[in-house]
Amino acid sequence: MSFDLIFFDARVAPKSETDFDNWLEGLEDFSEFFDDETHCSDNLQKCFIEFSDVFPSMDQSNNNIDEAHITQYSFAKHMIEGNFAFSVAEEAGTLILKIAAKYEIGIFDAQESEVYLPISQTEFKKFRIYNY
Numbered sequence: 748m749s750f751d752l753i754f755f756d757a758r759v760a761p762k763s764e765t766d767f768d769n770w771l772e773g774l775e776d777f778s779e780f781f782d783d784e785t786h787c788s789d790n791l792q793k794c795f796i797e798f799s800d801v802f803p804s805m806d807q808s809n810n811n812i813d814e815a816h817i818t819q820y821s822f823a824k825h826m827i828e829g830n831f832a833f834s835v836a837e838e839a840g841t842l843i844l845k846i847a848a849k850y851e852i853g854i855f856d857a858q859e860s861e862v863y864l865p866i867s868q869t870e871f872k873k874f875r876i877y878n879y
Contacts, residue, residue, distance in 0.1 A: 752840065755826040768876045768877075786823075848865040
């Protein structure tokens, strides 16, 4: 089991709570996943590069990072799914919210079914989806 967060390009996400659930399901078509972030939108790549300084992927080698921070990621054009150790879940959630808004990246917390859509470079609109 892991703590799962989905980062998505908010520029292409629906702003309506009712439309978001269907859109998210469409993003999770695993036939469209890649091995690294180079296939993601520019904003997702920038956000991931900054975030992965603290939470590197399993493919990145960084001897200065403890094992709990090494994260399994799945990459798609408009989303990145990260599977984090529960011991670093709060740290991962706090850090991604700090970084994401400046790149127009939204966050979906799969455990809480909560969506964070950026409304400025420092603020998010938060809502819950119920069909996930």
